[in-house]
Amino acid sequence: MDITLIMLDRRGALTVDSQLQDSDPTDGQKPNDHCAVVGICGTDESFPYILASLKTLQHRGQESAGIATYSDGLIHLKKGMGLVSEVFSSRGNFNDITLEGKVGIGHTRYSTAGSKSMENSGPFLVSNSVGHLAISHNGEITNAERLRSELLKSGMTFRSSSDTEVMLMEISRNIVNHGIIPGLKLSMERLKGAYSITLMINDRLFAIRDPMGFRPLCIGKFQGGYAAASESCALDTIGAEFLRDVKPGEIIEIMPDDIKSILTVPSKKLAHCMFEYVYFARPDSIIDGREVYSARVALGRELAREYPVEADVVFAVPDSGRAQALGFSMESGIEYSEGLIKNRFSERTFIMPTQELRNSALKLKLNVISSEVRGKRIVLVDDSIVRGNTMKRIVDLLRKAGALEVHVRIGCPQIISPCYFGVDMKTKDQFIAAGKTVDEIAKELEVDSLGYISTDGLVRSIQKEKHDLCLACVTGEYPINVHGPTAAGQSELERFIPEDT
Ligand code: SF4
The missing domain is CATH 3.60.20.10 (Aminohydrolase, N-terminal nucleophile (Ntn) domain)
Known part of the structure; x- marks a missing residue:
């Protein structure tokens, strides 16, 4: 340091x-x-x-x-x-x-x-x-x-x-x-x-x-x-x-x-970053008149309406998917449970050179409660998917613990375009959703079903006018002119380096 x-x-x-x-x-x-x-x-x-x-x-x-x-x-x-x-x-x-x-x-x-x-x-x-x-x-x-x-x-x-x-x-x-x-x-x-x-x-x-x-x-x-x-x-x-x-x-x-x-x-025109409500900001903050926690619960409710599924239990990917998962549970009537436990003291991990080490790094962060997983049809809710590697490994953990079905629901539309306004999503090749259909992504994640909230559902949940939000990373439509990755002033080597790709 x-x-x-x-x-x-x-x-x-x-x-x-x-x-x-x-x-x-x-x-x-x-x-x-x-x-x-x-x-x-x-x-x-x-x-x-x-x-x-x-x-x-x-x-x-x-x-x-x-x-x-x-x-x-x-x-x-x-x-x-x-x-x-x-x-x-x-x-x-x-x-x-x-x-x-x-x-x-x-x-x-x-x-x-x-x-x-x-x-x-x-x-x-x-x-x-x-x-x-x-x-x-x-x-x-x-x-x-x-x-x-x-x-x-x-x-x-x-x-x-x-x-x-x-x-x-x-x-x-x-x-x-x-x-x-x-x-x-x-x-x-x-x-x-x-x-x-x-x-x-x-x-x-x-x-x-x-x-x-x-x-x-x-x-x-x-x-x-x-x-x-x-x-x-x-x-x-x-x-x-x-x-x-x-x-x-x-x-x-x-x-x-x-x-x-x-x-x-x-x-x-305004361009409030939708990702503040989806993931970045703390849920106990109020941003531009909208409580972040309420927005996230509303996202979960909206997801349940857009992508209903027959299941036994709703899990959150901790901690970021928790409010969305609660909203999904409240709207669907499917019981909410803590099936995944996060190690609170492993926030910072290093780039792991091998698949084996990367898997054990995830286990350091997350583990399953087997009794909550075994024999269950699970709805797994997360706030967003960027690369998908971690989601894929969580699904694998749940299956190994005896999950009957894993249905993934995501409280943010597919991320397909880079951000040039202060978020480290700089190149399209980071995104699992770029150039793929939802079915193709579901196959890659090896899940039984996959549902991303719609852009209109996202906007409704945040309770702002669509034209007052920046949605560029999910629509590809930028609120101001940008000139590709050079707009961020970064060289290739300085771009975001994924931990687990
Ligand atoms: S591109 Fe996405 S992450 Fe960046 S400011 Fe806009 S909404 Fe936020």
Whole structure:
């Protein structure tokens, strides 16, 4: 694990101290979201609130974590590779360093643009004639490569391959040339793609969401201050009252005693990511007015209506398919049971070189309760299927445990197209559903029947208008122009590497 401590002094000089420790890939069986962002303003010490929020949002990124605070003309930054608890633990040897400041931002990362490395981890810092800037970003900038070339030509330099740094440099240039608010507005006009960010400009804190609202971002109030976070569950953790979502295209300034909506850039179309409701977000979060848990139960109910089946028991693929499975059980009247048990302490696995090792890796994560499986006709519900390898092995586990029939129901339509807006689904060849019929997929998974929720059923369950959602990975219709894999700014080698293919 790399841990770096950086201090930016009044003149913007960098002091860097880093340690090399072991690195660890994250679990690749499900797609990963890009990041979580947090911002706190107003308390005597923002650091503990940011830390608690980041721990709550750990599910949005496990590669790296970082916090930047501002006090007395200084930016204090601590970041490192690994989980939040690893980066900010006593083992990190940074016990004696306090990140002082009433204002600060935090970040956890899973890379979708730019490789997994310390220099690509957030928050990012830069100094200019206006002062010190620090940014945390969730999403993906689709025109990052073009902007990077322009910025390089204008004499700017980069430390990383991350699109977040491109965004920061673009903002930095624009606020120097035009002032803070006009500069931010100009940046929003020039940056394309998905971004929910928290941004510090000296001691001023901003929460900004792209005009289509791809990724979530919300605002809360707690005793002595205000907070911005990717998901409302983080506000619950720090005892903050949820105030509202940041509107698509909105810039909010978060001050110690108030929040101020200072600008909204209009957009003709919204594109809230449907996958937040299907899988990414925690079920206890509320995103754009819809409780994630309720949406997932509704997905399960819809599945039961669309693909009824005669069976004895409903199982979830734990943990992500649980709410959908409950919904299926409630709607169908088929009993819900826990037939698969997940080892809570095996979240992170390594890429296994042989089939035998890959099978034992799955057993480390999941096991069956034989008495619940033997002689039963099972409905197995999961939130989504990307590659299908894990589903295939779970079906095999159930059959070996004596299941009579296995009927798979999936709370997301077939994933057939890459995502360029902050999710690590970058190439079509990852997807089991690309170019295949449902019958062909069922045969490959060796299941008795297979049902994917329809796109209309998905939209009904989320309770949003279809034109307000991004559905690109299941329809192939992108809400904004993209230019294939290069839009993600990734080389072949940096693309998503499946754990078990
Ligand atoms: S392409 Fe899919 S995963 Fe990506 S933002 Fe759109 S709905 Fe979400």
